[in-house]
Amino acid sequence: MYQKSSMFIMILTLLAVATTFPSSVQSQSTRVGFYSSSCPRAESIVTETVQKHFKSSPSIAAGLLRMHFHDCFVQGCDASVLLNGENTEKTAVPNLGLRGWEVIDDAKTQLEAACPGVVSCADILALAARDSVFLTKGINWNVPTGRFDGRVSLGSEAKNLPGPRDSxxxxxxxxxxxxxxxxxxxxxxxxxxxxxxxxxxxxxxxxxxxxxxxxxxxxxxxxxxxxxxxxxxxxxxxxxxxxxxxxxxxxxxxxxxxxxxxxxxxxxxxxxxxxxxxxxxxxxxxxxxxxxxxxxxxxxxxxxxxKMSNIGLKSAANGEIRRICFAIN
Ligand code: HEM
Missing domain, CATH: 1.10.420.10 (Peroxidase, domain 2)
Structure with missing residues (x-):
């Protein structure tokens, strides 16, 4: 009897999760402090890099927050927005005004020097968005990390992004x-x-x-x-x-x-x-x-x-940790 009812509860829970999140939305989990032993300075490297760029160009904070949003709404939070190439997301009209690429590049260069092949570009984007909010006197929250970087970036998919005339x-x-x-x-x-x-x-x-x-x-x-x-x-x-x-x-x-x-x-x-x-x-x-x-x-x-930062996470099966953020390995 106990087994039967707990099985029933499990099925209900699974159904609830399945209806709340489409299958493409959550496939991998993240956790706070993911890099605490593999790359203890990961978060502070990102924070210091964002701080440095913010000092000379305060408007970069808004750019980085928006970049993370545009990443997450297309192919999930997998740094697909960063990939260079013909017809990638970056070339799509809604992404032409994005800014802050050099900040991500700078952070990645330092992270690769400190702990090669460990910290994903998708995590850098999520952390940089958080740091940007804090630098503009907003809240500081714990960012669960452990994302993988995607290998697919299609400009045509940028239509998922909301537009300023949307109802x-x-x-x-x-x-x-x-x-x-x-x-x-x-x-x-x-x-x-x-x-x-x-x-x-x-x-x-x-x-x-x-x-x-x-x-x-x-x-x-x-x-x-x-x-x-x-x-x-x-x-x-x-x-x-x-x-x-x-x-x-x-x-x-x-x-x-x-x-x-x-x-x-x-x-x-x-x-x-x-x-x-x-x-x-x-x-x-x-x-x-x-x-x-x-x-x-x-x-x-x-x-x-x-919640937004956990959209459509990639796994080791369909993702990787890029060596540079603007190209797949
Ligand atoms: C209905 C949803 C949304 C629409 C239609 C929308 C639309 C836009 C548009 C048209 C711009 C101006 C872009 C430009 O001039 O290049 C903009 C800027 C911006 N958006 Fe959104 N947005 C939406 C949601 C969001 C969300 C969810 C975030 C972050 C969590 C966000 C963060 C920003 C920021 C920070 C800027 C300023 C960027 C800068 O100064 O470089 N937006 N948005």
């Missing part, structure tokens, strides 16, 4: 595919509390938003519109960069959500987190709106990042 339903679906729920979506998009966007990704909101007239997106605060139009003139430089979190772009804090409440979101996809009821309630929780259970943005961000 909330599309955004939710894209996140759900990887076992990330609506709260994770709102929390992780909160990563836009640091960094910038090129005018090309939101300028349409300022001028020809509706097909019926020469008007702006009505969800933009009317007092904010002239400011945005000055930053991104109609026929100006499409590559010009604008802070995603107006007034606090260098700090990892919850003001991004306050800006959404005030109609000061930059990307259409960001502002929609406030207009859609299912995501708005999480934004309100981060803002501590009375009557709702308050959520601490930084704490939740660390939690959701650990």
């Amino acid at each position: 909330i339903d599309v955004q939710k679906t894209k996140f759900q595919t990887f076992g990330l729920n609506t709260q994770d979506l709102v929390t992780l998009v909160g990563g836009h509390t640091i960094g910038t966007s090129a005018c090309q990704f939101f300028r349409y909101r300022l001028y020809n938003f509706t097909t019926t007239g020469n008007s702006a997106d009505p969800t933009i605060n009317p007092s904010f519109l002239p400011q945005l139009r000055t930053l991104c003139p109609q026929d100006g430089d499409a590559a010009k960069r604008v802070d995603l979190d107006t007034g606090s772009a260098a700090l990892f804090d919850a003001t991004f959500f306050k800006n959404l409440e005030d109609g000061r979101g930059i990307l259409e996809s960001d502002q929609k987190l406030w207009t859609d009821a299912s995501t708005k309630s999480f934004v309100q929780q981060f803002l501590g709106v009375r009557g709702l259970q308050a959520l601490n943005f930084n704490i939740e961000f660390g939690r959701s990042m650990v």
